[in-house]
Structures are given as structure tokens and as C-alpha cells.
Amino acid sequence: MTVAADDAGERLDRVLAERVGELSRSRHKALILAGRVAIDGATIRDPGHRVNAGDSIVLELPPAEDTAIAPEDIALDVVFEDAELIVIDKPAGLVVHPAAGNWTGTLANALVAHCGASLIGVGGVKRPGIVHRLDKDTSGLMVVAKTERAHRALSRQFAEGGRGKALRRGYLALVWGAPERPRGSIDKPIGRHPHAREKMAVRANGRAAVTHWEVLERYPGRDGAPVASLVACRLETGRTHQIRVHLASIGHPLLGDEVYGGGFKTKANQLAAEAKSALEALGRQALHAYLLVVEHPSQGTNLEFRSELPDDLSRLRHSLGAQGARA
Template identity: 45%
Template sequence: MNNQEVFEFYVEQEDVGTRIDVYLAENMEDLTRSALKKIIDDGNVTIGGKNIKSNYKLRVKDFIQVTVPEAVSVEILPEDIPLDILYEDEHLIVVNKPKGMVVHPAPGHYTGTLVNALLYHCGDELSGINGEKRPGIVHRIDKDTTGVLMIAKTNMAHQSLAAQLAEHSITRKYYAVVFNGFQEDDGTVDQPIGRNPLDRKKMAITQKHSRHAVTHYKVVERMKNFTLIEAQLETGRTHQIRVHMTFIGHPLLGDLVYGPKKQPFKVEGQVLHAKVLGFVHPATGEYMEFEADLPESFQKVLERLQNS
């Protein structure tokens, strides 16, 4: 267990009374419930240094330590999972990722990921720069975020696309439903994002160990108590739109991590869709842009809000 990871959480007032297994499932998205149960049952979750059971109810200022054992080497296998392919050639592939699909394998998620599907579809035609667990993966979107994602087949394509991401030249437009109305029609959030010092599974606006982050937003449609916005990323930090919109008082509908704990409409996960992705083709030098229609789940939420 040389490379075991330790995660630490401080319990806030709003989480008092929540079962520890439920709390950890919300705050450790990369782990499945079964993986978390095993970690708890094996005595790898402590509060104040004492082992606790999965039905323990949190108290204010509880200090939780979760030790995740080093992952056993797992072979990532191809799986025949349908892909919604928007474009493909010998250099790259562009897909429309569905809701609930994890992009690449991680502890507790070694099957059913986009990488498993890509290995089946592309065989060994995926770039190896990010290692065997993340072949071809240049960027990622969260499990519950839907929409356009580009994957590199060759190392040359990977390096080119990664360089474009680094210099912020890639077009990335997202649609999101957020709480509350806006007085303005558009705006920009320019606030640095880093790990939340009290909870390293969450991101936060912070000056310490943070990175420059800029999100441009504009109102697409105003509805009662909610707004449909388009958010364009200038930078691409983890959870950037979710953190920035919460910071200005407009958390995403369905976002249990950064938004209210009680959510209307029983939506599962944040209502966020990567709608447009544009980049310069690594081989041809041509600018290409792809758009993914709003998924059915997103459209249903919109219809309910428009009719309310």
C-alpha cells in the first residue's frame, strides 16, 4: 500500500445527520457505492481516528479520513458499448457522450467507461500519451455532463489537441440550467480555481495553489426562478462552470456538490451539456466545429420549466 491515497473531509452544518456512506458517495464521485462500502467495511474510514460503520450519522465538525488502497493493476478491456460518433478519421474521433458515462477508468469504474467503448471501436488505434487507462483521452467532462468530446488516435494528434487546449484556442460552448434570474444579458467570471482546502474532492475559488480560470456566459432564456445560459470556456479547469456559476449565485440545477442539497424535479446530476466543440485539425490545419443536440433529459427539464 505504498501509493494509497488519503482523502480528508470536514463536516459542515448542512451535512449533519447524513449517513457517512451517503456523504462519501456524493463527495467521492470516482468511487462506486460498492467500492466505498468495501473501503468502509475494511476499516479504511475513520472519524477522529476511530473506525466507523456505514450507517454512522455525521456530526458537526467531524473530521473524516478515507484511505483508498492502491489500486490493483486492472486490465482495461474493450466493451461493445454504442458510441454516438459525430466525426471520425485516422487521426481523431469526436463523440457525443451520454449522461452517466465516466470518461476513463478510475477506482471503482473499470467497466462501462468511454475508454472501454473506444477500445472496442478503435482497437489499438488510440494515442498512448496518457497511459493505458486513458488512451486517446485529451480532455474530459464529468460523468453526468453530456456532449461533445474529442479523442486522439495518434500521438501527433494528441500533442496538437493538447497544445490547443493549453493555449485556450479551442471553442467550447456549454448549455446549462442555473438557479435564479439574471439582471444582465451576459458577463464574465474571472476567478482562480483550485482544490478546496477543506475537501480535496471539491474545487473552489481560492488564491492558494490555484489556476487562472475564465468563463464567459450569456442568457439564452429566462424562466421562473431559473435561467438557461450558454457558458463559453476560455480556460478548462475541473468543474469550472459549476464552481464559477455557484460563485456568482447561480448554481447549476441538479448539482448536489456545489448547489443546494435539495433539488427540484428529481434531476440526476447537473443539467450541463457540452454543446459546441471547435478546433484546428492536427493534420489538415482546417478549423472544424461540432455541435451535439441537447439530450432528451435536458429537453424534458427545459419543457417543465417553460410550462411552469
């Protein structure tokens, strides 16, 4: 590429980032430091080098390295896929990314196998670009980047959260009890629990977190009072365990949530036999990511995806409704 007059005096890494937008500026910097950039035949290793009008820049892109994530033949429910991204409907029980205790059998392992050569990679490594996560036992829609450009664009959308124009994330939750109001918002910061490090909690010094909710259905118990309800949630931020923590903080933890709803186990006595059996068989928190809207990284169009409740949550919902449901 040739440096235009308007770019004279600019940093080399900045010029490259503007001209080769598929790569991040940090990736360009790493390539310069690795000796992969030359100006008029001379290798330049200084990312801050000031370019001159008419300079001829050659950027050598090494082939993407193979990822350390081993490919595994794990069945995926692919909702959408193109050259830049893939949307999957994650089942409950599937961990998103390898970590201590779960080095194999994860969504990332499955994606490396499924995408194969179409996984161009992130940061020079052939790996899926995870831009958001679902808890192991939360089911539903996830989008994953296949290229560096898509990773940066999607990461920006998720960082902007509810402030962005396109991104929308909707969840369906079955919770204990029922809020008195039909809808509302929870604006409470979330941080690591001070004593139980595997948990999150509402904390004054935590990160900002906002969840909007609306009651869709209320289910009466044996005594006629609402024992549970179906709540739609929309995330404005994306903190770890956000919906679980927020709904528990207003007295309505998720059914099946052993971490944040353990004190509500006796409420199961208010359930009819069919609902109680469905809850016992659930074995996880009753949370499903049913709606995902993102802006396509290169086309600029909005992509909207919806997912029906999986069988276990559908059974629980219908058994609760059999006791009599009202909006």
C-alpha cells in the same frame, strides 16, 4: 535518414523530433535510451549525442504495446471519426477514464473496443489520447486523439485555451435564478476545496479560470420572479468543475447539482408540477457540452460540431418554459 549540414552539432533527440514529427521528443528520448536508434550502424543510447553532417540514422519503432485498458462493447454516439481523431457525444453517467471505483465501463474502455487496430496509440501504447474530460454526469461533445501526433496537437490547443485561434467549447446550463445582466465573465481562480477534497472551490491561490456566460432564457416561478434560466457558457480555461464552481460563486448553481447547489433545493417549490417532476427525474447537474471547435491535427482546417440537448435536459427546459419564458 541522413543528417543535413544545418543539423550538424544538434542533439540526437532534437533532430529526430524535427524529422519524425509524429512522435514527441520525450518518446524519441525513450526510444534512444532503449537502444532503438543507431548512427552508422552503432547503437546510440545518449539522447544528447551531437550528430554530424552526413550521419546515417536508423530509428527502429517497436509495435505499439497493448493497453492495460480492457476493450468493452459499450455503445458510442460517434459524431466524427478519421485516422487521427474521434469525436463522440458522451451520455450522462459515463465516466471518461478508468480510476479508483470505476475500472471498467468507461469511455476509454469503449474507445479501445471501437477503434481497434485504428488506435495507433500514445507513448507507444495502444490507448486513446484523452485531451480533455467531461464530468461523469455532464453530457456532450468530446474529442479524443487516436495517434501520438494528434494527441500532441490537440493537447496544445487545449493548453492554449481561449488564447488559441481555433478551439471553442460551448456549454448549455440550466441554473437557479437568473443573472441581472444579459452576459458577463467570471474570472476567479479555482483550486481544491480546503476541507472537502472531492470538491473544487474559488481560491486565491488556485489556478486561473475564466468562464464567459450569456443568458438565453429566463423562467418565472410561481411568484413571477425568475426561478431558473438557460445560460450559454464558453470556457477560456478548463479547470475541474469550472462551470459548476463559477456559476455557483455568483449565486446561480446548476439545477440538479448536489455538490455545488445543495442549498437551493427549496427553490423547487417555485416550480410548476411538470418542471418539478422533470427536475426530480434528472438525477444529475443540468450541463451539456453543445459546441466544440478544434483545428484538425494535420489538415489545419477547423472542425465544428454541435449537439442538441439530450432528452432529459430538453424535457426540463420545455417544462420550465411552459411556465413562461423570456429572453
